[in-house]
Amino acid sequence: MQKATRIRVAHINDTHSYFEPTTVQLSLNTNSSTNNAVTDVAKDATNNAAKHATVSPYVSVGGFARIQTRAKQLRHQADQQGREFLFLHAGDCFQGTLYFSLFKGEANSRLLNQFGLTAMTLGNHELDMGNAPVASFVNQINFPLLCGNWDLSQESASKAVKISDAENVYPFQVQQQCAKWMQHQAGDECIAIFGLSIDKMVDIANPDIDTPFVNALQTAKNTVQQIQASGINKVILLSHLGYEADLALAKAVDGISLIVGGHSHVLQGDFSDLGIASKDTYGRCVNDTYIVQAGMHAQSLGHCDIDFDESGKVVAFNGRNELLIGRRVCFDATMSNCDCEGEYQDVFDYLTAHPNVVRCKKDEQVNRLITNTYKPEVFALQRSIVGHLQSPLRHIRVPDEKGASEICSLVAESFYHAMRYRGHDIDFAIHNAGGVRCSLNAGPVSKADIAGRLLPFAVPIGVYSIQGCYIKGILEGAIDNAIDANGTGSGSYPYCYQLDYQVVLDAPKGDRVKNLRIYDDIRGWMPLNEQQIYWGTSSAYSMKGKEGYSAILNCRDDWVVTEMSMADCFLEFVSRDELRIETQAKLGLIT
Numbered sequence: 001m002q003k004a005t006r007i008r009v010a011h012i013n014d015t016h017s018y019f020e021p022t023t024v025q026l027s028l029n030t031n032s033s034t035n036n037a038v039t040d041v042a043k044d045a046t047n048n049a050a051k052h053a054t055v056s057p058y059v060s061v062g063g064f065a066r067i068q069t070r071a072k073q074l075r076h077q078a079d080q081q082g083r084e085f086l087f088l089h090a091g092d093c094f095q096g097t098l099y100f101s102l103f104k105g106e107a108n109s110r111l112l113n114q115f116g117l118t119a120m121t122l123g124n125h126e127l128d129m130g131n132a133p134v135a136s137f138v139n140q141i142n143f144p145l146l147c148g149n150w151d152l153s154q155e156s157a158s159k160a161v162k163i164s165d166a167e168n169v170y171p172f173q174v175q176q177q178c179a180k181w182m183q184h185q186a187g188d189e190c191i192a193i194f195g196l197s198i199d200k201m202v203d204i205a206n207p208d209i210d211t212p213f214v215n216a217l218q219t220a221k222n223t224v225q226q227i228q229a230s231g232i233n234k235v236i237l238l239s240h241l242g243y244e245a246d247l248a249l250a251k252a253v254d255g256i257s258l259i260v261g262g263h264s265h266v267l268q269g270d271f272s273d274l275g276i277a278s279k280d281t282y283g284r285c286v287n288d289t290y291i292v293q294a295g296m297h298a299q300s301l302g303h304c305d306i307d308f309d310e311s312g313k314v315v316a317f318n319g320r321n322e323l324l325i326g327r328r329v330c331f332d333a334t335m336s337n338c339d340c341e342g343e344y345q346d347v348f349d350y351l352t353a354h355p356n357v358v359r360c361k362k363d364e365q366v367n368r369l370i371t372n373t374y375k376p377e378v379f380a381l382q383r384s385i386v387g388h389l390q391s392p393l394r395h396i397r398v399p400d401e402k403g404a405s406e407i408c409s410l411v412a413e414s415f416y417h418a419m420r421y422r423g424h425d426i427d428f429a430i431h432n433a434g435g436v437r438c439s440l441n442a443g444p445v446s447k448a449d450i451a452g453r454l455l456p457f458a459v460p461i462g463v464y465s466i467q468g469c470y471i472k473g474i475l476e477g478a479i480d481n482a483i484d485a486n487g488t489g490s491g492s493y494p495y496c497y498q499l500d501y502q503v504v505l506d507a508p509k510g511d512r513v514k515n516l517r518i519y520d521d522i523r524g525w526m527p528l529n530e531q532q533i534y535w536g537t538s539s540a541y542s543m544k545g546k547e548g549y550s551a552i553l554n555c556r557d558d559w560v561v562t563e564m565s566m567a568d569c570f571l572e573f574v575s576r577d578e579l580r581i582e583t584q585a586k587l588g589l590i591t
């Protein structure tokens with residue numbers, strides 16, 4: 001006879017290399033009695049917000065060492081209660097912090113390996129730098145990567161490391177037209193788990209062209225059917241499709257017990273009395289499918305207990321997201337003023353009583369790994385000063401009466417030099433203004449300022465060859481998109497190196513770029529030759545032809561995306577010996 005199956009699922013998503021805790025400012029009302037049940041306190045707080053002063057303390061939230069402590073507790077409890085424990089990551093561990101800028105997937109794999117994850121699914125940011133970093137990642141992790149709508153069947157045999165060779169990868173199965181799923185034993189019963197990622201991956205990330213993504217919804221339907229046909233009636237989908245897509249999928253596909261999701265950074269549950277935006281209740285149920293998501297940046301951990309009857313139906317569901325906070329409560333952002341008097345005690349009691357807050361020590365082993373192995377280099381980057389800016393450098397997207405961005409064309413120039421240095425015979429560089437994220441103040445500039453603030457997205461730089469007649473179209477399209485009310489925003493405005501032109505903004509669309517010239521190493525500035533093939537460099541993002549850059553898609557098919565990020569290029573630009581003196585003069589940087 002079959003019996004009920006009881007499991008506990010812990011889950012995280014969109015951790016984005018936030019190994020260390022984040023300092024978060026809460027906004028709470030402690031004047032209500034802390035002895036009340038917190039739900040009453042919360043109601044009271046909303047009803048009487050005007051009457052009470054709000055307290056806005058800073059707390060240290062989350063981080064991998066706290067996630068580990070809490071997951072261990074939950075696992076231990078589950079063991080005692082005879083529940084099978086599963087720990088899932090719903091994708092997007094790459095990008096986010098200097099830990100990623102410095103260590104790419106390596107630090108993520110080592111730290112995630114500490115968690116004893118049951119499985120992870122592939123997020124879009126895992127593919128920002130192409131397939132190669134994912135190929136190394138899957139060889140370093142000790143858990144399965146579920147990417148059930150990623151078709152690896154045509155993966156090029158010439159690749160040094162093939163993702164499809166890794167046994168812990170669960171891709172799309174072409175013959176069956178469904179995801180490869182994993183089976184997890186819970187007592188005598190089996191649970192099937194499969195993963196899906198955004199199928200429009202090409203639009204938002206950089207998967208290699210030999211490994212396309214197939215339709216997520218159809219794959220889900222086919223996969224559930226085949227799982228059921230194999231005799232398994234308990235199905236978990238680990239999804240990086242986004243919250244709305246998870247809700248829609250649950251409605252459209254029968255037979256999924258639980259969707260553990262990511263991508264939208266949705267923190268389900270009520271955190272309003274802490275001043276934290278949250279959405280929906282935890283474990284939203286659509287068409288008998290429970291849907292969970294646990295915020296972002298390793299700040300919170302979600303967990304739920306699920307009981308299945310023998311037909312696979314969920315008969316009990318109970319869980320929540322928890323904000324994992326540290327011992328200290330401070331009243332300044334630097335977390336140095338931790339006065340333990342009056343107000344402190346109120347805040348402390350309030351947080352301790354909150355059902356969605358858990359005070360949590362850091363796991364020593366995980367903490368040691370971060371502190372000893374990775375933190376010193378992050379710290380060095382923060383302290384490593386590339387120079388002192390004599391005056392501020394202003395970044396603006398579309399030039400205004402004060403002029404153009406003083407940074408963006410230098411960033412484009414840095415791509416040019418970095419690619420030439422690596423043997424690409426580059427003629428020009430084009431970079432979109434939105435790729436640069438801030439102005440720079442006068443004073444010291446650290447490497448961390450460049451990799452963490454100025455160019456924080458680890459987007460790779462690519463090279464492409466294109467006939468001269470298309471180059472004006474790239475600029476026109478990018479400018480048009482930036483200034484047109486129907487465009488996607490000013491971030492597309494182009495900044496260039498070795499291309500010279502005037503922009504007449506009030507000229508008709510398609511005719512705003514005048515007197516376009518290109519720099520020739522021997523002959524100097526020359527009119528662009530419409531027939532000639534030129535080599536350009538841009539971010540892989542612009543090379544997708546998005547946001548007005550569609551003319552770039554006329555490039556020939558010998559384009560290459562490298563492993564150099566924007567920040568890598570710019571850091572090399574300010575520090576490489578042959579360039580340093582000239583670059584520093586351009587920036588007004590003194591060392």
Ligand SMILES: [Zn+2]
Nearest residue numbers: 092123124263
């Ligand atoms: Zn995502």
